[in-house]
Amino acid sequence: MTIGREPAGVAHYHGPMSEDTPSQAPPAEDQHDAHRLEQQRREKRDAIADLGVDPYGSATSDLIYLNDARDKYAKKADDAWNAETARAKEAGEDPNRDADQRPRVKVAGRIVLKRDGGKLIWLQLRDHTTGPASLFEDPEIPTAVKRKLDPDLQIAISKKDVEAPGFEIAQQFDLGDTVIVEGPLMKTRKGETTIWASAVEIASKSITPPPEKWSGLTDIDQRYRRRYVDLHTNPRTMWTMRMRSRLMSLIRTHMEARGYLEVDTPVLQAQAGGAAAKPFVTHMNALHMDLFMRIAPELYLKRLLVGGMPRVYEVSRNFRNEGLSPRHNPEFTSMEAYEAFGDYNTMMELAEGLVRACAAYVCDEYHDAGDLVLPFGDLNIDYADNFMQITFRDLFKNALGFDVDDHDSAMKAAPKHKVRTHTEEGAERAPILIINDLFEEAAEPTIDPQRPTFVTDYPSALSPLTKPKADDPAYCERWDLFIGNMEIGPAYTELNDPDVQAAKFREQLAGQGADEETFRNFDDDFVHALKVGMPPAGGIGLGLDRICMLLLNAKSIRDVILFPMMRPEAD
Numbered sequence: 001m002t003i004g005r006e007p008a009g010v011a012h013y014h015g016p017m018s019e020d021t022p023s024q025a026p027p028a029e030d031q032h033d034a035h036r037l038e039q040q041r042r043e044k045r046d047a048i049a050d051l052g053v054d055p056y057g058s059a060t061s062d063l064i065y066l067n068d069a070r071d072k073y074a075k076k077a078d079d080a081w082n083a084e085t086a087r088a089k090e091a092g093e094d095p096n097r098d099a100d101q102r103p104r105v106k107v108a109g110r111i112v113l114k115r116d117g118g119k120l121i122w123l124q125l126r127d128h129t130t131g132p133a134s135l136f137e138d139p140e141i142p143t144a145v146k147r148k149l150d151p152d153l154q155i156a157i158s159k160k161d162v163e164a165p166g167f168e169i170a171q172q173f174d175l176g177d178t179v180i181v182e183g184p185l186m187k188t189r190k191g192e193t194t195i196w197a198s199a200v201e202i203a204s205k206s207i208t209p210p211p212e213k214w215s216g217l218t219d220i221d222q223r224y225r226r227r228y229v230d231l232h233t234n235p236r237t238m239w240t241m242r243m244r245s246r247l248m249s250l251i252r253t254h255m256e257a258r259g260y261l262e263v264d265t266p267v268l269q270a271q272a273g274g275a276a277a278k279p280f281v282t283h284m285n286a287l288h289m290d291l292f293m294r295i296a297p298e299l300y301l302k303r304l305l306v307g308g309m310p311r312v313y314e315v316s317r318n319f320r321n322e323g324l325s326p327r328h329n330p331e332f333t334s335m336e337a338y339e340a341f342g343d344y345n346t347m348m349e350l351a352e353g354l355v356r357a358c359a360a361y362v363c364d365e366y367h368d369a370g371d372l373v374l375p376f377g378d379l380n381i382d383y384a385d386n387f388m389q390i391t392f393r394d395l396f397k398n399a400l401g402f403d404v405d406d407h408d409s410a411m412k413a414a415p416k417h418k419v420r421t422h423t424e425e426g427a428e429r430a431p432i433l434i435i436n437d438l439f440e441e442a443a444e445p446t447i448d449p450q451r452p453t454f455v456t457d458y459p460s461a462l463s464p465l466t467k468p469k470a471d472d473p474a475y476c477e478r479w480d481l482f483i484g485n486m487e488i489g490p491a492y493t494e495l496n497d498p499d500v501q502a503a504k505f506r507e508q509l510a511g512q513g514a515d516e517e518t519f520r521n522f523d524d525d526f527v528h529a530l531k532v533g534m535p536p537a538g539g540i541g542l543g544l545d546r547i548c549m550l551l552l553n554a555k556s557i558r559d560v561i562l563f564p565m566m567r568p569e570a571d
Contacts, residue, residue, distance in 0.1 A: 037209045044172040045205040051165045057203035060180055062106050067129035067150040069105040073185040073193050077101040081186070102184035105195060108203055110232050111177045112152055112210075121170050123155040125179070128242070131235035142375075142553060144366030145239045154194040155181050166200035176206035224558050225566055237559075243366075244548045244560055247358055248315065251335060251544070254357050258350070260311040260337055265300035267293065267317065271521045274298030274465075277320040280330075293319035298465070298539065299526045301338050302494065306534045313337035315544065326556040327486060330565050333544045338494070342538030344477045347491035348454060351481055351540055352387050355452065355488075355547065359383035362551045375553050376484045379450050388453040392439065393475070395455055399443035404459060405474075407431040410438060417441040432461040444482065452483045464504035466492040467536075481542075484550050489542035496537065498530035 048055040064072075081100050088095040109125030112132070126132075131149045135141050159167045173179065180201040188194055211233055223230040223237070230237050252262065270289070272279035274296030282291050297316045304312045315335050322330065339346055359372050360383075372384035393404050402409040410431060414421045419437040422428055436459075447453050456479040460468045466476040477493035495501050505522045548560040558564035 034209070038207055041174055041205070041207050041209070044174060045207070047172050048169055048202055048205065051168055053165065053169060053202060055202050055205040057178075057180070057201065060106075060108070060201075060203070063108050063180070064105055065129045066107055066109055066125060066127045066153040069107045069185070069195065070150050070153055070193050072103040072105055073187070074101075074103055075187075077103065078186050081184075100184060102186060104182065104184050104198075106180065106182040107153065107195065108178065108180045109153065110206075111173055111175050111179060114173060114175060116171070119159040121157040121167075121173075123157065123170075123173070123179075123181075124152040125155055125181070126152045126232065128231075128238050135235055141236060142366075144362075145236050147366060148239060149235055154188075154192050155197055156188075156194050157181075157197045157200055162197050163199045166197065169202055170197075170200050173202075174206060174209075176208070176210040177202065178204040178206070221566075224564050225569065227562055240548075240552050240554060240560060241562055243362070243552055247361070247548060247551065248544070250358060250361055251354065252315065254354050255313050255335075255337065258311070260313045260339075261309060263301070263304060263309075263312050263314055265294075265297040265314055265316070267319075269294055271523050273521060273523045273526065274300075275318075275320075278322055280319050280321045295320050296334070296541065297336050298541070299523060301336055302534060302537070302539070303526070303529045305338055305340050305537055306529045306532050310340045311338070324565060326558075327546065327549075329545065329557050329561055332557070332561075334489070334541050335544055336539065336541045338537050338539045340535040340537050343493040343536070344456075344479055344491050344538055346538040347540040348479060351489070351491060351542065352452075354542070355481075355483075356383050358547060358551055374551060376550050377553070377555065379484055381450050381452070381484055381550065383452065385451070387481070388448070388451050389456055389479075390447075390453065391457045392455055392459065393457065395443045395446065396435070396439050399446045400438060404435055407435075410434050413438060413442075430461075432459060435459065436462055444487075445485070447482045447485075449483070449485045452481065454479045454481055463492065464508060465495050465501070467495045486546050486550070487543075488546055488550075489540065491538065491540040494534070494537045494539045496530055496534040498527050501530055502527045 045055045081095075081102055084099045085095045107125065107127075109127045109130075111123050112126045113122075113124035115122040129148075129150060130152045131145075133151050135149070136146055136151065157167060157170045162170070170179075180203050181195055181197050181199070183195045183198040186194055186196050211229060223234065227237075231241070232238070256262070268282070268284070268291045270291060272292035272295045275298070277295040279295050280293040282293065283289070284291050294316065296318055297314050301312050301314060313335060314337075315333065317331060318334055319331050322328065324330070337347075337350065339350075356372065359374055362374060363372055371382075373380050373382050375381075396404050400409075400413060402413070411421055411434065413419075414434055414437075417438055419434055419441060420429060421434060447455070457469065457475045458466075458478040458480070460466070460474055460476040463476045463478045466478045468474075468476045478490060480490045481488040495504070502522075505527070509522060545557050545560055548554065549557060552560060554560050
């Protein structure tokens with residue numbers, strides 16, 4: 001049977017539709033059928049159990065992946081066996097089984113197609129190394145995905161050739177079942193590589209029918225909610241998540257090669273600090289105290305510099321009780337690193353090298369082009385050239401036509417850019433907050449999204465944990481990296497004067513230099529650590545989810561997180 005065709009009598013998966021496909025409600029009759037279809041599958045499960053077979057399988061050795069099995073096909077051995085069977089048929093005798101030198105393989109996979117011909121059952125199996133034929137013909141699927149996949153592998157189960165009770169078990173198979181098949185590799189007359197089964201087992205009976213025309217993954221919401229289905233029905237999702245894992249490993253290797261020590265800091269903290277964000281609050285019964293989910297690991301990592309660790313980093317899960325968007329998830333992954341006796345220039349070199357190394361890995365492994373240009377939506381981002389640099393002040397003035405220090409002009413420009421000048425209670429907002437909002441609304445969009453760009457030297461009032469510039473204390477040694485119209489992360493020359501740090505904390509508590517919705521506290525222990533003495537240092541924080549979005553051409557942060565936050569489904 002030719003892969004991709006749909007002959008009569010064939011049951012098959014309907015793969016998930018694109019992200020842009022509108023959600024469609026299943027017809028009422030399909031809703032009523034759901035229970036009936038599940039009951040039929042339960043009856044088949046019971047029938048397998050009646051054969052003395054566990055429908056949920058057991059540990060199995062010697063399995064290989066489906067793409068590896070396909071690669072083991074040997075044309076010479078297959079031709080020889082076909083000649084032997086033709087000779088035996090003409091002579092009216094059984095073939096000489098000793099002459100069968102075809103490679104034998106043992107595989108496991110999920111059934112994505114079944115055709116029952118009575119005495120011969122045809123299946124197609126899928127694992128993480130294969131995908132549907134339609135995938136290879138779809139111009140919307142990246143070449144990177146196609147290159148690492150083979151078509152789903154065909155299985156033939158003949159009643160006369162499979163060991164008992166294999167054929168009886170196969171008769172009870174449904175789409176979505178996970179099965180184990182062993183047998184020699186051959187090709188059909190249509191040239192389809194096929195395992196001619198000699199043994200068949202059930203590994204897990206699927207009680208719920210897989211996605212079909214009206215049910216399952218017909219919209220992006222369901223793909224995120226039912227990721228366990230999305231993974232095996234959508235090869236691009238599997239590829240993305242595997243690539244994310246490899247990029248995380250690459251990041252760790254890159255950091256360790258530069259002498260950074262990976263550490264773990266508390267997720268539950270008595271005080272939430274290190275970032276301007278709203279924390280999640282929880283309660284510890286044993287100590288009768290409220291705790292906060294980590295919003296950033298920064299202040300603990302700096303304590304390690306005080307303790308004498310020269311270079312530390314953490315790949316951390318952080319939690320911020322804020323909004324959801326295509327670029328924000330309340331639980332996200334960052335990489336923060338701190339280097340004693342470094343500064344924000346040290347961190348700039350680290351960030352550029354790290355991002356370029358990740359881009360090079362994706363290009364080398366999954367793209368034909370020899371350059372470091374990767375697609376992100378309609379953009380083609382060049383990671384090869386030196387990253388651009390521009391100061392906050394210059395970018396602001398180029399976009400708005402007046403200087404950062406011109407607060408009167410900022411107040412006049414605010415309404416045009418829909419920036420609030422007063423709080424909900426009617427009080428005037430701090431000028432620096434208006435400047436920052438104008439920068440985000442009017443200046444950031446002017447950055448070339450196809451050229452990674454460092455915006456440097458932010459106003460000191462926006463960065464209470466950053467060392468001011470020696471020649472102009474109104475500005476500080478901070479940069480933010482922007483790529484593809486997204487902020488990827490900031491870096492700082494860290495503030496290590498305990499008295500200045502304490503004053504900055506007090507300013508925040510008084511509402512100066514921080515938005516009225518920002519969580520504020522005074523971390524007395526961190527100030528004490530600075531009194532002990534922290535060496536001058538550079539620090540960096542990179543959003544790893546967003547880096548994965550960029551390099552893997554994902555439209556939403558949810559596309560690179562296995563289980564993103566979702567609103568509860570309605571009853």
